[in-house]
Amino acid sequence: MARVATDITLPDRLGGWGVRWGINRMHYTVAAGLYAVGQPGSQSPVLVSANYKLTFDQLRRELAGRDVWLLLLETFGINVWCAAGKGTFGTLELINRINRTGLPTLVAHRTLIVPQLGAPGIAAHEVKKATGFKVHYGPIRAEDLPEFLDRGMEVTPAMRRARFNLRDRLVLIPVEVVQAWKPTLIICLLIVVVCAFAVRDFRFFSLLPVGLPPTVLYLVALLAGSVVTPILLPWIPGRAFSLKGAQVGLLSAILAALVMGSTWKVADLVALLFVVPAITAYFALNFTGCTTFTSLSGVEKEMRIALPVIILAFVVGVVVWTVGLLT
Amino acid sequence: MSPRYLKDVVTLQLDEERCSGCGMCTQVCVHGVFAVSKSIAHLVDRDACMECGACARNCPVEAVSVRSGVGCAYAVWKSWFRRKKEGGEVGSACS
Ligand code: SF4
Ligand code: SF4
Numbered sequence: 001m002a003r004v005a006t007d008i009t010l011p012d013r014l015g016g017w018g019v020r021w022g023i024n025r026m027h028y029t030v031a032a033g034l035y036a037v038g039q040p041g042s043q044s045p046v047l048v049s050a051n052y053k054l055t056f057d058q059l060r061r062e063l064a065g066r067d068v069w070l071l072l073l074e075t076f077g078i079n080v081w082c083a084a085g086k087g088t089f090g091t092l093e094l095i096n097r098i099n100r101t102g103l104p105t106l107v108a109h110r111t112l113i114v115p116q117l118g119a120p121g122i123a124a125h126e127v128k129k130a131t132g133f134k135v136h137y138g139p140i141r142a143e144d145l146p147e148f149l150d151r152g153m154e155v156t157p158a159m160r161r162a163r164f165n166l167r168d169r170l171v172l173i174p175v176e177v178v179q180a181w182k183p184t185l186i187i188c189l190l191i192v193v194v195c196a197f198a199v200r201d202f203r204f205f206s207l208l209p210v211g212l213p214p215t216v217l218y219l220v221a222l223l224a225g226s227v228v229t230p231i232l233l234p235w236i237p238g239r240a241f242s243l244k245g246a247q248v249g250l251l252s253a254i255l256a257a258l259v260m261g262s263t264w265k266v267a268d269l270v271a272l273l274f275v276v277p278a279i280t281a282y283f284a285l286n287f288t289g290c291t292t293f294t295s296l297s298g299v300e301k302e303m304r305i306a307l308p309v310i311i312l313a314f315v316v317g318v319v320v321w322t323v324g325l326l327t
Numbered sequence: 328m329s330p331r332y333l334k335d336v337v338t339l340q341l342d343e344e345r346c347s348g349c350g351m352c353t354q355v356c357v358h359g360v361f362a363v364s365k366s367i368a369h370l371v372d373r374d375a376c377m378e379c380g381a382c383a384r385n386c387p388v389e390a391v392s393v394r395s396g397v398g399c400a401y402a403v404w405k406s407w408f409r410r411k412k413e414g415g416e417v418g419s420a421c422s
Contacts, residue, residue: 119355119381162357289399296396
């Protein structure tokens, strides 16, 4: 069993920062098993978590100065919430980990504190039946752990409820932007090809004046969809994410038209009003995966309706723009 | 309160006849969908459900059912193509 340092070092910080930007995000692991924070004894509480390094760093920071056992399940470097959904943070793994680490001989009590977000993977009654340990669901957020422990393991209603405030949304944005590289590449290629055909010239300096405006507009649409929409999410009218994104996109398109409109052809302006909302709607739809309140059935329904509309609007816009270039 | 998603879409079902009123579902749900009164659980905010499956998995008498998965466009997208090939399950893509 390993003893845990509770101070976070510079490499920890750098690694965490990289993870948030999507660099080496997956499989940022620590070894699964039992860890001692401080000097835990037979009466010390046992906290269960995932072997995801970011979670582990957060836990040891919150637990500084306390004596607790930390039982990390093998989730292959995935956080508790996602691992519980996949089943790796699950009943069987917990039962096995309890037995393999010899936990029953180390502690006299029979209570495990499992994060509430791990509940989709853990059947508390089955753990109890198999090991004698009672699963007590603790707070959702690690930052509430000190208060939870100080209250004698009592969970307040606020600790039980999902939260999705501005700060929660802000930390998700970097990954959103980085993950957009694939569509970004495709769209940039599309722009180059269409422009090259339109001006019948493949040299960079001939392409630049035709290609630059649509590229800038795409970037505006990307930012509107993956940065502005998430930030303003609760205040944009409607419930469907694509609809929220489309509104932000339409507004951005109108703004762009007002700024640059006088030098533009009608075809460009029409294309703008179709393509930008389509792209922002698409990125907004992607943001459903980052939230804690969208259901599978809801997302399926939204995609069935929104995707055809998004694709249609995009195609119409691109065709109008291409025709405008050729005439 | 967290923001709301679409109305009347979730697959969550509660069989009140079976419920023993243990309150496990109220403890695991992060959206306050359940409340226990008079020793029986009730769905007090069904539309807030995100279909995570925690309640169904932790109900000792199997009074709750839900088709669980992740409400993530990317996961749904992947499952649409996977299902055609091998009939895979919906909703786990954050690997
Ligand atoms: S599936 Fe999850 S969100 Fe829905 S009621 Fe059950 S615990 Fe709550
Ligand atoms: S977990 Fe099941 S038995 Fe317990 S209160 Fe909820 S529905 Fe009833």
